[in-house]
Amino acid sequence: MNPTRINADFDQRVVLLPPGPEDWLPSPMPGVHRRLLDRVGDEVARATSLVRYAPESRFSFHEHGGGEEILVLDGVFSDEEGDYPAGTYVRNPPGTGHAPSSRTGCTLFVKLWQFAHGDSKPVRIDTRRAGWSPGLVAGLSVMPLHEHDGISTALVRWAPETRFNQHAHPGGEEILVLEGLFRDEHGEYPAGSWLRNPRWSRHTPYTGPEGALIYVKVGHLGAAAG
Numbered sequence: 239m240n241p242t243r244i245n246a247d248f249d250q251r252v253v254l255l256p257p258g259p260e261d262w263l264p265s266p267m268p269g270v271h272r273r274l275l276d277r278v279g280d281e282v283a284r285a286t287s288l289v290r291y292a293p294e295s296r297f298s299f300h301e302h303g304g305g306e307e308i309l310v311l312d313g314v315f316s317d318e319e320g321d322y323p324a325g326t327y328v329r330n331p332p333g334t335g336h337a338p339s340s341r342t343g344c345t346l347f348v349k350l351w352q353f354a355h356g357d358s359k360p361v362r363i364d365t366r367r368a369g370w371s372p373g374l375v376a377g378l379s380v381m382p383l384h385e386h387d388g389i390s391t392a393l394v395r396w397a398p399e400t401r402f403n404q405h406a407h408p409g410g411e412e413i414l415v416l417e418g419l420f421r422d423e424h425g426e427y428p429a430g431s432w433l434r435n436p437r438w439s440r441h442t443p444y445t446g447p448e449g450a451l452i453y454v455k456v457g458h459l460g461a462a463a464g
């Protein structure tokens with residue numbers, strides 16, 4: 239039985255620290271476990287999850303009715319189209335489908351049913367090779383991943399001891415910490431942490447000696463999302 243509402247009030251701030259063994263729940267497919275981050279619905283859900291494939295596991299063919307966004311965190315994820323090693327960013331728009339698998343095992347960050355109307359472009363980016371641009375303050379580098387209708391997704395690399403300006407998120411902000419230790423005045427978030435800052439929230443993020451690499455999405459937590 240799957241819970242159907244997890245962190246489903248998008249006006250609430252959510253901080254999930256890196257998962258422990260008890261946080262990985264079995265999925266309908268043997269060898270595939272998930273950590274549910276947010277979820278509105280059953281097996282067809284507006285959902286954000288970490289998904290872990292054991293070596294030699296596979297998921298049955300499925301169509302992406304509402305689109306699927308994936309960042310491969312470790313291992314190699316595969317489907318009929320090819321292999322996606324750690325660092326690959328994938329967008330499978332509504333109407334696409336596949337039967338994914340993993341020979342090596344892999345961990346994914348997955349967002350389902352979160353495509354805006356008219357966003358029909360498939361995306362494949364190898365973030366280990368794509369270019370970085372300077373960010374708004376010294377020490378920040380940005381790799382844009384996707385932009386549509388005011389919703390932006392990027393990787394942001396924070397050099398050690400970088401301090402960003404205080405800022406507001408009119409459309410909310412979601413962060414997955416990929417490396418290092420990310421901080422703001424509310425806490426410290428080691429690699430594997432997931433944060434959702436509601437619309438109009440404010441903070442002043444910074445890094446210490448570790449620096450950080452984060453996935454960031456902004457603009458998607460407006461009224462329609464809740």
Ligand SMILES: [Fe+2]
Binds near residue numbers: 300302306330336338
């Ligand atoms: Fe899929």
Ligand SMILES: [Fe+2]
Binds near residue numbers: 405407411443
């Ligand atoms: Fe922010």
